[in-house]
Amino acid sequence: MLQLQLWGIEPHIIHELMTAPLLRGIDLVSPPISTDYLRMAHRRSCEGLLRYLIKEGGYPEALLPRWVEQGEDLSETKRLLREALRGVAQGYGSPTEVMVKRPFSSSGRGVLPFPRCYSEKHLEVLAGSCLRLGAVSIEPLWQVIENWALEYVRDGEGRVSFVAFSLFETIASGRAYAGNILQSQETLRARLIQHIGSEALTQLIALQETYLSEALVASQYEGYIGIDLFLYEEEGQIKLHPAVEINLRTTMGLLAHLAYERYLTPPEEGRFLIEYLPTAQPQPPMSLTFPLTEASPTTLFQARITKA
Structure with missing residues (x-):
């Protein structure tokens, strides 16, 4: 029996996996997808958060x-x-x-x-x-300067608490995830404060915690929540988009944070990424590699941490 753990929820993906010839004969268990989970996994839920931040935090309505x-x-x-x-x-x-x-x-x-x-x-x-x-x-379509995320966790009693900052890269098109910048939480916080200020960052985290706590009050969801943000340039000024996407899952940013805590020590820096390797390949110096699954003797996917 295999439990499906999807990176993103789309009904047609679940259908394709459940009917894939390659997986025929394997008892696949689809993830529990409640109405509350689907509502929060839908991009429209982030619009609700963004409207709340516009009202309470003074962000521009043009972001909607x-x-x-x-x-x-x-x-x-x-x-x-x-x-x-x-x-x-x-x-x-x-x-x-x-x-x-x-x-x-x-x-x-x-x-x-x-x-x-x-x-x-x-x-x-x-x-x-x-x-x-x-x-x-x-x-x-904004001129994005840096991509960020704020990582939270919701416990069994419904409390939402801030966990970590995440700074990530995208591919050349500026959309798909390419990897995380590994720095200490103190360094990441200082980097973000440099652009938006300490007061604005403290307010943003408090507002997001409040919104998530209220939005999930009837939900049984317990686990990590990531909220993507980005810094963009408009009329020669660096500004913050405070809520691009809500992710109810263990995000790449959270994995990168845990990897830093386990494998690196401040002031060390590095990069975290997921790679597909159909065959074993030699790794570059200063690279820590570990498989994401032990289900097969052939490692197809691995995470790599490269120290700067």
Whole structure:
């Protein structure tokens, strides 16, 4: 028997895994996905957090995404998308593109730029995605400087507490996860404070803890929660997007934090990443490598910590 532990929740992924010929004959147990879990795993839950932070923390309303629910048919869905695309804040973010996101979060999957001056073919493809997934969100495409996350944990009594800062990298397109920067928590905190100030950071953590505690009050979820943020440049100033995505799982940022605590000592620095290795390969100097599973004598996936 194998218990599925998904990195991101999407119904079609669960279906594909449960029916995959490669896994035929194996008793697969799908993860317990409650209504509360799905609600918080959906990107729209982060919109609720963002609205709360705009109200209580004074962040700009231009950060809010515009959600488009599927229409009765392709034509109606295209009409709804046209209205939403016209409504995305002008004068904010990229002048040529906006960002379109799928409903469920998963380390940069389902996040893609979409031209402001789009063709009918562009719109038809987007409408097809909306019909297939039920909804998409559209927001300005910001000039991201650094990607961050704040890691929390929810205990068995429903208390949400801050755990760690996470600074991560993305691939050249600026969306999919590429690895974590390993630094001490003191160094990471000082780095973020340098851009937004100590008071703003303390307020943000307190507001996020309050929101998560209230939003999950009826949930049985117990475990880690990651909230992605980013620093972006707008009109020559560095600003903070305080809530890009909520992840109810043991995130890469949390794993990177635990790896630093176990393998490195301040002021050591490094990089944490997950690699796919179909065959055994020699590792570079100053590299700590460990398999993510002991289920097979052949290690296909491994985590690597490279010291700076």
